[in-house]
Amino acid sequence: MDLYQFHAVSSMQDVDRILAPGGAAETFLAAKKEGKIRHLGFSAHHAPSALRLMDALDLDSVLFPVNANAWENGGFGPQILAKAKSKGMARMALKALAFGKWPAALPESGRKYPKCWYQPIDDRDMARLALRFTLNQEVTAALPPGDERIFDLAMDLASAPLPALSTSELASFKTAIGTLEPVFRV
Numbered sequence: 386m387d388l389y390q391f392h393a394v395s396s397m398q399d400v401d402r403i404l405a406p407g408g409a410a411e412t413f414l415a416a417k418k419e420g421k422i423r424h425l426g427f428s429a430h431h432a433p434s435a436l437r438l439m440d441a442l443d444l445d446s447v448l449f450p451v452n453a454n455a456w457e458n459g460g461f462g463p464q465i466l467a468k469a470k471s472k473g474m475a476r477m478a479l480k481a482l483a484f485g486k487w488p489a490a491l492p493e494s495g496r497k498y499p500k501c502w503y504q505p506i507d508d509r510d511m512a513r514l515a516l517r518f519t520l521n522q523e524v525t526a527a528l529p530p531g532d533e534r535i536f537d538l539a540m541d542l543a544s545a546p547l548p549a550l551s552t553s554e555l556a557s558f559k560t561a562i563g564t565l566e567p568v569f570r571v
Contacts, residue, residue, distance in 0.1 A: 389413050390448065391427035391438070400434045404441055414442075426475070432571045435465050444474060450569050451478035451527070453518040454485050454562045459570030462522075470523060478527040481519035482506045482535055485565030500532045503568045507535060513542050514550065514558045521549040 391403050391413075403409045416422045426446030429435035435447065447469045455461040469476045484504045487496060498505055506512045516539065519527055529539040550558065 387422070388424045388426055388446065389416065389422045390425075390446075393430050394427050394434050394438055395430040397431075397434050397437065399431075400438050400441070403438065410442060426477075428479075429465055430569065432461055432464055436468055439468050439472060439474070444472075446475035446477055446525075448477040448479060448528070450480035450483065451476075451519045451522050451524055452480045452483050452568065453515055453558060454483065454565055455480070455567040455569040456518075456522075457559050458563060458565075459567030461567065461569040461571050464571075466522060466524075475525040476523065478519050478522070478524040480530075480568060481527055482512055482515050482530050482539055483568045484511075484562065485567055498532050498535065501530070501535070504565070505530060505532065505535045507538065509538065509542070511558075511561065512538055513547070514554065516542050517547045517550050518555070518558065520547050 391409055394400060394403070413422070413425050417425055424445040425442070426444055426448065427435070427438060429447055429449040435449065438444070439447070447465060449462065449465050451462055451466070456463060466476055480503070482505050484506045487504045493499065497507070506515050529536045
């Protein structure tokens with residue numbers, strides 16, 4: 386295997402379990418030492434626990450939301466990116482096209498994208514801005530969304546140059562996303 390990941394590290398208790406004697410870290414590190422796997426990483430859903438895990442282990446990658454709404458309105462992401470970059474870790478972005486949480490009053494049956502636990506951006510112009518934001522944050526790679534319609538949109542948009550947002554584009558984009566609850570916050 387090329388990469389084993391601790392999945393969805395979402396709390397300090399998750400980190401405690403990973404690092405505990407007989408925990409997943411011992412198993413993964415032994416497998417790496419034996420040559421069964423090449424790289425170790427994790428997916429981060431909680432910033433403080435992500436920072437703690439990066440301090441505790443010599444990891445190769447982190448997969449985490451690099452999303453304008455979480456970044457700008459939830460404070461989630463910049464600290465993970467900075468720590469991973471300082472440690473020379475691969476920085477894999479996901480949730481670039483996550484607008485925010487579904488409105489609480491909207492029942493699951495009323496969601497246009499029932500496969501998405503978050504409200505995706507499906508407007509082409511907004512999606513392009515969101516991808517430009519994500520892809521210009523010093524990430525190593527970005528994973529497209531899982532819903533096939535949003536996946537196709539992301540792949541189509543990524544086939545053209547996606548320059549960094551100008552100051553005015555970022556300000557306008559922040560206004561557009563400012564009323565939505567981010568999918569992740571610190």
